[in-house]
Amino acid sequence: MTLKRRQSLFVLGSTAFVASLPLTARGQSFAFPNKIKIGTKAQINRFGLISFSYPGPTHPAQAIKLRDGRIVAYSLLCTHMGCPVSYDADSERYLCPCHQSAYAAWNHAAVVQGPAPRPLPEILLDEDLDGNIFAVGLSAPVFGSSATIRQIEEIYAGESKL
Numbered sequence: 001m002t003l004k005r006r007q008s009l010f011v012l013g014s015t016a017f018v019a020s021l022p023l024t025a026r027g028q029s030f031a032f033p034n035k036i037k038i039g040t041k042a043q044i045n046r047f048g049l050i051s052f053s054y055p056g057p058t059h060p061a062q063a064i065k066l067r068d069g070r071i072v073a074y075s076l077l078c079t080h081m082g083c084p085v086s087y088d089a090d091s092e093r094y095l096c097p098c099h100q101s102a103y104a105a106w107n108h109a110a111v112v113q114g115p116a117p118r119p120l121p122e123i124l125l126d127e128d129l130d131g132n133i134f135a136v137g138l139s140a141p142v143f144g145s146s147a148t149i150r151q152i153e154e155i156y157a158g159e160s161k162l
């Protein structure tokens with residue numbers, strides 16, 4: 001298993017397929033050995049989003065369906081000081097109420113308005129043949145999670161011995 005290229009879920013019209021592509025154009029992505037079911041494709045088609053926790057139970061996250069049909073998922077902890085961001089479907093942006101940072105949901109949660117220093121961590125998704133959607137990794141550690149960073153380092157140490 002490589003940590004640099006993972007499967008990412010894309011939806012085009014009504015046809016879903018899983019493509020082996022890097023999650024982000026930003027480069028390296030982090031993976032976890034566990035995969036967590038976050039919901040189903042039917043749910044996200046019906047409600048437009050699925051809220052869940054990842055990588056741990058105290059890390060809020062969300063998967064959304066963009067207007068162009070893609071399904072993407074992000075950590076909801078602002079990269080500035082960790083306030084929870086909320087999704088504005090009209091502008092397809094995540095907005096932080098604390099200091100007004102904004103992130104482009106359609107573009108890997110790139111910062112479109114500061115003071116956030118980095119994009120929201122993107123969550124890698126996978127789908128099985130029954131339409132279940134899973135979180136399987138992150139593009140970066142979530143805000144303030146030193147435990148997560150340690151976990152990632154341990155995973156990398158383990159991978160290098162394989």
Ligand code: FES
Pocket residue numbers: 078079080081082083096097098099100101114115116
């Ligand atoms: S915590 Fe989000 S902009 Fe400051």
